Amino acid sequence: MTQSVVVQVGQCGNQVGCRFWDLALREHAAVNKKGIYDEALSSFFRNVDIRSGGDGPGIYKGKICSLKARALLIDMEEGVVNEILQGPLRDVFDSKQLITDVSGSGNNWAVGHKLYGCQYRENIVEKLRKTAEHCDCLQCFFIIHSMGGGTGSGLGTFVLNLLEDEFPEVYRFVTSVYPSGEDDVITSPYNSVLAMKELNEHADCVLPVENESLFDIVNKINQMINSGKLGSTVKQNSLVTSSAGSVKTLQEKPFDAMNNIVANLLLNLTSSARFEGSLNMDLNEISMNLVPFPRLHYLVSSLTPLYTLADVNVPSRRLDQMFSDAFSRDHQLIQADPKHSLYLACALLVRGNVQVSDLRRNIERLKPSLHFVSWNQEGWKTGLCSVPPVGHSHSLLALANNTCVKPTFTELKERFMKLYKKKAHLHHYLQIDGMEPSCFSEAVSSLSDLIEEYNELDATKGGPRTDPSRLKIAV
């Protein structure tokens, strides 16, 4: 069994990360009835005996003493991290896993990346090494951050760079929250484009998330609950947005519901690596199957179902509905419509009581309405995990490498150009040591190249018009 380390950077990263740890504990508590520290738990948690003073050696078997998250919390202002440490999750983190400063990054990528990056490099490397040493077999780093700010965006991508240098063999999965058009941070386009260049070059897989989509999903659920339709009540803890049953008992904060969705995304992504199933799908398989060309590693994700009704019986058609929903616009975590764009590859990770025949039937059913690139007509990667998420009897995570990410990137580029043409706010960036105007031009050209690659795929539908001729054998 392998271990993964979560690096949460900036306000957004830490808030989402906090929800992730909370829900992870809830999930393992539901599965692990005997309180024994098992392999599944070890993928995200260490088992320590706190009596032997703080950062005790890990206990590898036997009863759970004290669980510590394999995480690194980084923020250049103290507010968010302090709150976490005073909240109900304080025992899951120890002080050695934090890196904080006081004044924040002022929504400036350059401050986060160049200034703080330089300043904290040694500290970060040391703490990463420590966390890695506690792992028997470290497979993956998960970075959670937002693109629009200063710390998450700048320092977050600096850490990404660092991970590639120091741990080249470990996979880097990045969950990035992209800013919306009406983002109140004026310089968010600059920050995002500068960060994009780093993601292009150093991440193995990026899972983009947009606040707008999360917001729409939360609304959809609220509407459903409040409409009183269908007569049956919804199981509270099954909501993809809920914290019910988790450690946190205080009143929910505004972004909690949205952050829970992202936390659930990460849990589902890693479920097959942690729990057993008839067709396992490990993290390295995700990267292998969904990334046909090194730079095209942006995966659009969707989670279904968003909630479970309280009645227990699940007729087949509800299962089928789950599959259909995974491809609908409303369930995607970014503002995109994969169904009407070109698929390069698609992965379906099913959890719970679903059999291979249900999976195959739904693939057959949905395939005709989806457009796959010519060289990957049957491009499906499937995984079956037997353990369902809390509150559900089954669930589906769909990851698509699809050209529908293009509009997100082109809009980002437009917003960037609007500011850049006027050279608005540039001086804030250029005054930082290490920032040159070429940083900007390189970043935007990297983004343009990426957009161009997607354009080409769309135009040619990914292949030569005729099938390439096979090798001929002289008889």
Added chain:
Amino acid sequence: MSIVTVQLGQCGNQIGHEVFQSLCSDIHGTHGLCSRKENQSYQDACKERFFWEEESGVPVARAVLVDMEPKVISQTLSMAARSGCWKYSHQSHFCQKQGSGNNWANGYSVHGPRHKESIMNLVQKEAEKCDRLGGFVTIMSMAGGTGSGLGAFVTRCLRDAFPASFILNHVIWPYGTGEVIVQNYNSVLTLAHLYRSADALLVHENDAIHRICAQLMNIKHISFRDVNQVIAHQLGSVFQPAHTAEGGPNYSRNPLGDLMETLVPHPEFKMLGLRNIPQIPENSLPYSTFSWPGLIKHLRQMLIANAQMEEGIDWQVRPPPPGSSTPSTRKPLHFNTSIANLVILRGKDVHSVDLGSFQDPSLYTSWLNPQDAFNAWRTPRAFNKYEKSASLVSNSQFLLKPLDSVVGKAWNMFASKAYVHQYTKFGIEEEDFLDSFTTLEQVISSYTTL
């Protein structure tokens, strides 16, 4: 003679477990519709072939379990132990932590050399426990990373370490609509490499077994366990002790050797398909009767028309008229030409069954005598509660279409260079791909011109 099984990857281990389970329940289940003495002799032969006894009396499977991540092996070991009637040895497994990531190159070029010694040590230990080693059977899928890549490497190592032993690869062909996106690359690389080291490849297609589960076994929600149980039943029907024609009253002492001798006359032609009838849900067994003429007729037509199961056979397909020396291009399109066939009959009245229809020369290519091209093993001891059971192992054009399809899709993907960087990262270059494509195009061409 004993057979050592090497279970590779998730698929290999899951199926391997079902195979040993099926063998055990066959010998302990019914008394096989034959005399006590015959039954005892069958049990002993099966035990010697697949198990060794430890002090507690519980049979231990002659198997080596290999996987690059621990979950499946630990599940497999505990399920076997729970069965009570057999188990795996706790020292016969090898696993790592990180899996192969569906990457053939990772399995073959990284895990293979790194773990060669440990794995071959385990195999050597199992081989030494056998009084007489009859050969190796490896169980693996082609679509993933460990079974396929590491499996190909292990097969090569087996060939190097045991040059005189028989090696049979049991290979699982993935669902056509995709289980793994790079399955076609993995399949092409696997098949090409296995072809160089193994004596024969026995293939099961997931699509076909799935259809059997749906239409014949009436299973509504088919799980991989159901699929694997059908595969295990079919394999059991071939590998359980049988009387070969010249064997006389004793069970064959060299099952793999006999199989290879009858079915693989030429090293260019190693792809074997397997059909088994009847296949019905277990609770229908007491209410069904079959006649040998009926079964044989269906089996023969399944061979000729390349049908996967006894429903939906195309009865229109006929062999070309005898006497005409038809070049392959003029044979009827759907007709499945054979090089060699083996029919294995088990159960009641086996010796009275007329198999003349299988000796029809028009079924075969011209280069073997029909007497040599066709063999039959008849065993009165019934198998797995089926009063009558007939299996066909065939070296014919059964796998031509699937092979051609996999190579075509892989080539299509290769032309756009998609995913190739994932393989070059671990040491498999474009040249290696091309070599594999060439090998398989040769195989396709050979089978096409039969």
